[in-house]
Amino acid sequence: MADRSQTGAAGVADKMSVSADVNVNVNVSGGPPDFVSGGALPDVDWHGAAAAVASRHWRSTLRLVAVLMVIGFVVTFVPQFWAREWASLRFAGWPLPFYMGAQGSILIDIGLIVIYAWMQRRNDARYHRELHALRDAHRDSLGAEGAGLSRATAPATSRSASSRAASAPTYR
């Protein structure tokens, strides 16, 4: 375990630790905050189509969270509210409200979080895909030279590379 500090982004972390706590420096003139511009997608227009992509992503996040929270609330609170009335209902040998309290709602909660993490991963992937498509279209419209450049520097789509890229700006 001693060599943990030599692995991964140790060198990067060293450099970054110097600036790690300087308050995020925001470009007040309405442009992108610079902690974004240093990240994976340098030349995205945050006012037009890209903002629409972002807000689509946020809306589906909200929808997902709302649905899952309602489910979680119902399975946790409803059987407990009617615990006395439902005590005669049996689930695999247990009274239903007792089972829900002791095991059922925990297992359902795990399921909800797994669903959330999985759906959000897909949601994020779609966001990145749409944004890349947007930028490629933008580059293509600038001419062949720009398009060639874009293919060379386009962030790899493999999970590890994109996750490293996504985490990079937040170190700063």
Add this chain to the structure above:
Amino acid sequence: MSFTRRLLRYYLYYTAGFLAFVLMIGLLERVNGPGVWIGYAFLFVTIAVYAVIGLISRTSDATEYYVAGRRVPPMFNGMACAADWMSAASFMGLAGSLYVSGYDGLAYVMGWTGGYCLVAFLLAPYLRKMGRYTVPDFLGTRYDSNLVRALGVFSTILCSFVYLVAQIQGVGLIASRFIGVEFTIGIFFGLAGILVCSFLGGMRAVTWTQVAQYIIMITAFLVPTAMIGHQTGNGWFPQFSYGEALAKVEALEREIQQSVPEREVRDYYREQAEQMQRRLDGLPDSFYSERAELERQLLDTKRRNGPLRDVKVLETKLDAFPRDVGEAQNQWLEMRNQYVERSEPPHAMTEPFPARDDTTRSSQRLNFLLLMLCLMIGTASLPHILTRYGTTATVQGARSSVGWTLFFVALLYVSAPALAVMLKYDVLLHLVGSRYENLPGWVTQWRHATPVQLDISDVYRDGVVQWGEIWMQPDMLVLAGPEIAGLPYVISGLVAAGALAAVLSTADGLLLTIANALSHDVYFHMVDRNASSQKRVTTSKILLLCVAMFASYVTSLKLGNILFLVGAAFSLAASCLFPALVLGVFWKRTTRLGATAGMVSGLLVCVYYITTTYPFFTRLTGFAGSRRWGVDPISAGAFGVPVGVAVAIVFSLLGGRPSERDRHLVDHLRRP
């Protein structure tokens, strides 16, 4: 080989090594017979292991020190977070309170797990995206205000500190039971155990020791559960089959409700409670006259040259007698409540809200649901949990690591009710009905523990143990569980090591959270903006030491009511932090003014409700308010959170619009 694979291999070796160690001790016990050395071996060897991990992970780099370098794989972060989360209250208290109070204990099971949904959906990804070091740091950055930061620091310290004191108390208890030292010495033993993990390596060391501690903790819970399950005929995985045992327990409980001796025992305690009430009513005269009476008896015996033993008995009695009227009132009130509790007829474990009339029942139901809600929101606001999600490499990693956390927490939480039911079955079947001449060994052992853990006395005077004659401190149940079920002593040692791991891991996380809030948010952000990262880490280490010393000192004062305050810490954290944290991400319109007002008002409402309704404080201040809708003080968050949210919204709308910077920041947080 990837980082995760290598970690996985290290911890697999570690787990195998630990199991081999347990087996070895087990074999040694078979040859040499049980003894105190088993307790020593388990506690000292595990602490040595944590110390080695802490030493290897030492660091002075800021990102490493504050957030473990932000490259903890989600599964390992889940494990560390589960260890961070599960304290003495989860490891010992959960099964204990299910055993003692039955259905009511389920509020804790659901509240302490349901909160993770809120963490996953509302907080963890955004905290990670912000990429700050502490929770006050998140608030201070989101609202661009040192005032909000200071409020965050204040509430972080407020709830973490009481929680920390309770953990150190737990270490004292474990040490005094298993190595036989004085409680106060046990505290400093625990302090050493806590500091070796966190002092040199900060979050980095705490993370890797917490993973190690989780493995010990879960082994120490699941192995006895499986063995007890096997022994009581519920199979090796009683988690799936204890429904049957539950039915048997219910049948035995019905017998107890009816039987004559049990009823007599309850009548005896009712009388005792009434007597105690008379003493309370007679205050302060009863205090002075009783003390004078004791002193007179002592003087008499001495003058008569009475036997030395009588003198000793009287002297200890006088020693134990309250020092002044206030103390007498506290002590007697506690005793009266205990007698009242013991005079109540037992109710079935699965019976929810077991009051006799409908009004009390609906009040019990309301308090059950509100307690659950407060524990959930509190879980999602406790800073020592939230900072852990800053240590993953990505936002997606933070999300899935919440799932892993709940999975690892659930392993214990799903087993706790099974363990409680099986132990209750064992006690009802074997201890109840046995004769006082041949009580099992564990009863004699635990009877002599201080503070009092077990009281068992032949009130009915028939030489047979009745259910009503046994009184147990909930916390001792899990520790004594292997002995109750008649397992070899090595399992008790294992459970002690697990309890110690649970306590130390939580204490480490809390200590680090407090010290980091002080060093990063107060020292760096408010005192010296130009401090080098080296200097900040050094400051943090010094503060860590000071906070640990201070917490141990406070624990050694033995303030009895601290356990209530742990429950209240959830309400406090929920009222002060939750509105500002969640609104800050989900409602772009929230302004600095709104957040400040929301935090202050939430905290004030919560503190006001607790101090005016909880007996300890009302006696202290002499001012008692009414309980609104009969809500218990522990659920004060039920008022604090809505008030905090409402005030934050109103003041945000009243003040100006949020700045350009704030809106961009929120946009940034929401983008993956």
